[in-house]
Amino acid sequence: MDHCECFPGFGPPDDSLLQWQYVSDAFIALAYFSIPLELVYFVKKATFFPYRWVLVQFGAFIILCGLTHMINLWTFGVHSRSIAVIMTIAKGLTAIVSCATAVMLVHIIPDLLSVKVREMFLRNKAGELDRELGMMKTAQETGRHVRMLTHEIRSSLDRHTILRTTIGELARTLQLEECMLWMPQRSGADLQLTHQLHPPSSLVPITLAMNDPTVQDVMQSPGAIEISPTSTLSLAATANVYPVQWDGSSHSQNGFTKGPLTLTAQPQFGDAVAIRVPLLHMASFNDGEEGENQLFAIMVLMLPGNSARRWHQHELEIVEVVADQVAVALSHAAILEESLRACDQLQEQNASLDGARREAEKAIQAKNDFLAVMNHEMRTPMHAIIALSSLLQESELTPEQRSWTGTVLKSANLLATLINDVLDLSRLEDGSLELEAKDFNLHTVFKEVTNLVKPIASVKKLVVTNQIAADVPELVTGDDKRLMQTALNVVGNAVKFTKEGSISMTVCLERPELERDPNTPDFQPVNTTEYIYIRVQVKDTGRGVDPSTIPKLFNKFAQPDGTGGRSGGGTGLGLAICKRFVSLMDGHIWLESEGIGRGSVVTFVVKLGLPIAQVEAAATSAPPSLRNRTDFAGVRVLVTDDNSVNRMVTRGLLIRLGCDVTVVGSGRECLAAIAKPDQKYQVLLLDVLMPDMDGYEVATRIQERLSKNERPLMVALTANTDKRTREKCLKLGMDGVLLKPISLEKMRRCLNEILTTGSLSENKQ
The missing domain is CATH 3.40.50.2300 (Response regulator)
Known part of the structure; x- marks a missing residue:
């Protein structure tokens, strides 16, 4: 068997191990070739990826690694020199790419770490946004509860309904165990428990001294504060939940000044908060002084004792907002109650005034009826006396008889004048007398006045003169009868209080340069094209008047004594009626005198209209x-x-x-x-x-x-x-x-x- 020249000295390989390596290298090569394909697919599909070139390097590295493992498939058996060369080249390329990738990772890792930091920052921001969103949802929920509470509270203007609604809605919204309200008493020294979620079974009032430490803490705090469930403000609620013992005596127990109670069991309420509720001071409606102490009620809210709940900030905010709304609603209710009370008082006063008015009208009507009857009954015999006296004067009489008849006629006329004065004064006082408005001859009125007093003046050997200015119009509009009565009263007084000398009457138009009454500087009459002011001045050389008595002369029934120089009989009604008539004619009357024995001057100014057309009297035709x-x-x-x-x-x-x-x-x-x-x-x-x-x-x-x-x-x-x-x-x-x-x-x-x-x-x- 031939051996590889590249690896001399190796022994024959184990067949089982070679098979496992062969299979492993095959799978490794398959995996190394499939991973780059997946990376290429990812890079192609990713819309944004800042490290594409890094993935390309990883792909090349993995392919080369896979290639070396693939080549290993041919090295398990006898291989040629060419395969060894290919293997060497592949491993060299793999080494180069691996080193380059390692070097690149040294530069990339800090960037990747910074990306991680940004990711953590973004995660923190996302968490904060989630918390803020939760707070917004909480605030929105709080606002919804507050709007609901506000709507319920302000749906009525009855004070007790407002307080009962507030306690019930707060207990339902915040899931309270107890909610109660302490209201200040009229004296301002004590607080009384007036409203509770669970009303007491006993009618004995429970009050708390204003100088209690817990009360002082609540009064000095503008917002809601947490208080101890065992404080005096909280213990009052236990009388409705836990057994109590009444001993029938009055003493101070746990800060309570009235309603002696002794708790036989300890309360188990949860955390409690209290807040002051400002009240509208009723002195504002009763002319109270500024700076009086502001009145406050105290609202106490208690959580259930069998839970681990604690008061949250948004719940305290709800309590504060509701307390403000309750203060506004109670102020409106107080205003309404005071308005209704004032309305009732006004109705009672109006009823009383209406009754007094009816009684006054009945009295006036009775007086008028009496005067009418007396007028008719007195004028009937006066008619006979004056008529028969005037007939006697036309008959043949001795001088003495004629004097007697004249005295009777003069006295009868004086009595008739007195009757007229009394009736005129009565109608002036009750407002039933109205001036007439018609055209009349002004010159004729003053001439008739002079003609009427001349017979009496001739008996006293007095000279009576009448001077009418040329610019005084003859035809004017007004009440000639009242004008004549005024002038006749003034001239008649002058004749009555003058023993010797003269009486002069001057009539002219009122002008700015003429002297006026210094006591009435506001009276400044001005003539126009529609009306004029006539000045009538009567001077006499009579007894004169003490200046200190002048203001009294225009009062009814004024009768100064003889030292004043005007004691000469009479009713004391003439000048009083003249003043009323002159006032009705938008004028003014006054008297001047330098003292007793120096005569006097009476001046009056009246307003008269100018007629549109000069209508001649029918008699002249x-x-x-x-x-x-x-x-x-x-x-x-x-x-x-x-x-x-x-x-x-x-x-x-x-x-x-x-x-x-x-x-x-x-x-x-x-x-x-x-x-x-x-x-x-x-x-x-x-x-x-x-x-x-x-x-x-x-x-x-x-x-x-x-x-x-x-x-x-x-x-x-x-x-x-x-x-x-x-x-x-x-x-x-x-x-x-x-x-x-x-x-x-x-x-x-x-x-x-x-x-x-x-x-x-x-x-x-």
Whole structure:
């Protein structure tokens, strides 16, 4: 047998070992050739791999290794020199590639290690992201619970409902064993257990002193803090779970100031937290002082004792958020409760005020009814006195009798003025008096005032002058009757309190340069194209006024003594009524005097409108011969009055004026007299207040039976001075209203106007 020249000296090989090596080399070669194929497939399929060339080196290394093992398959037997050369070349290439791969791995391993570090970093980041995601989920869950709790808590504005809902929802959400609320008492020195998850079976109140250490710790902490389950705040809950013993005495036990209890078993609750809940101070609604101590309630929450649960941060956050929401809800509930309480108080006050208003209205109505009755009853005899006195003055009398008659007439007129003043003041005070607005001749008003006081002034030998500025318009709009009454009161006072000398009345337009009352600097009237301010100034040389008494003179019933210089009788109502009238006319009145014996000056300024069209009085259109008629011979007048004295007096006035007079005592007699075809009356004087059938019904029936041209001119006789009576009469178709008492001159003017114009102007009331 030939031996290989390459390996001389080797013994013959073992056949079994050669077979196993042969098989092993075959499988090794197969594996070495299949692994590069797999690496090539991986490199081809991988979209991103930074070490492709390294895999190529590993592939070449493995192929060469496989090639050497494959060549070994031919070396187990006798082989030639060529096979040995091939084997040597293959092993040399394998050695070169193996060394190159080893060298490359020295440079690659640090990069691979850095990749590992980055991988670990990425894993850590992924873990942190997972934790953050968990925290976000926890926060989201917390927010969901808080929203649910907030919705439940704020769904009611009842304080007890809010607290019961809070305790129940917190216990359900956080799976609590106990939840309770301590509320401050009114004194602020104690806390009382008011709400619990498990209400107590006993009605004995449990309170805790505010100076308790645990309470102080909770009060000083803005957030939720953990407290011991055996603290005084927590022990109160054990009375509902564990047996207690009541000894009936009052003492301090574990910090409790009331509700003496002794625990017969130890509590087994878990961890507990407490948080203060700010409350709205009720002093805010009761004008409380700023800086009062803020009130807080305390909420205590306890976990079950049979578990290993601990309080987590997100649970504490839930408790703090819920406590804030409870504080807001309780504040709203307190506001609502206080609002409802204030509303109830207002309703009670309104009911009381409404009752007082009704009583006042009844009193005012009773007063007005009394004044109306007294007015009517007093004016009825006054009508007889003034009418008969005026008739007596027209007859032949001795000088002494004429003086007596004049005194009676003057006293009667003074009494009538007093009656008017009392009624005007009453209507001014209750607000029922309203000014009239109509066009009138302003110059005529002041001339009539002068004419009315001149007879009295002539008796005292006083000189009365009236000066009206040229720029004062004649025709203005306003209440001429109230203006005349004001001017007449002022001038009448001047005449009354002046023994000798003169009284002058000056009327002019109000101008900025004129002097005004220094006590009222805010009164600055300005004339416009629509209205003007009239200044009326009355000077007298009378007794004068003590300056210290001037403010009192415009009060009602003011009667200064003689040292003030204005003691001269009177009711003390004149200037008070003047002040009210002037105020209604948007004006001002004041009095000036340098002292006793130096006279006085009364000035008043009133606002009057300017008429749009200059309307002439209806009387001026009548023929001059009819304007000042004094003889009414042939004028047929029917007088209807149920009072026999009034019938006699009115008949005497009309006969004295020359009228043909018929008198009847009832409304039915009046209708019967008018229905007679042979009796044609020109004027009907009709009393409005009569029994059986009053003047209103008589006027209505006359209107129904006769046309305006067929019926007589109807003039209502009344003692009622209110505006409603006049309006009712005119509404029923009457031609005028004549107010009692009636003097001879007043009856003459009435007949003159009614026969001339067909109606009476308003100032004939």
